Amino acid sequence: MSLLEERHEQLQNRTRIEILASILNVSHNRALKTHIMYKANLSHRQLEKYLGFLLQQGMVVKVTGENYDATTYQVTEKGINYLKDYERLTAYLKATAQP
Numbered sequence: 001m002s003l004l005e006e007r008h009e010q011l012q013n014r015t016r017i018e019i020l021a022s023i024l025n026v027s028h029n030r031a032l033k034t035h036i037m038y039k040a041n042l043s044h045r046q047l048e049k050y051l052g053f054l055l056q057q058g059m060v061v062k063v064t065g066e067n068y069d070a071t072t073y074q075v076t077e078k079g080i081n082y083l084k085d086y087e088r089l090t091a092y093l094k095a096t097a098q099p
Contacts, residue, residue: 022042023054024054060074
């Protein structure tokens, strides 16, 4: 891959699938909304949209109370399965892209 191609690859926007995977990764050990927003590199509007989708799909749950004063978000088994599939697919695509 040429230097120009590498640079272009780095500048491309993330897909929705990649953004969802980022949020799920951050939420693996419970995370506050602000932590998810910063670690997944999202605006507040984007976070609300994607987090709402993940909650609706059952890939993330809200966790309130217990030892936390604020609401945190935790990935579910369904979300973990999504991450496993995502990692398997990206590994496959990287392997097939190699000459």
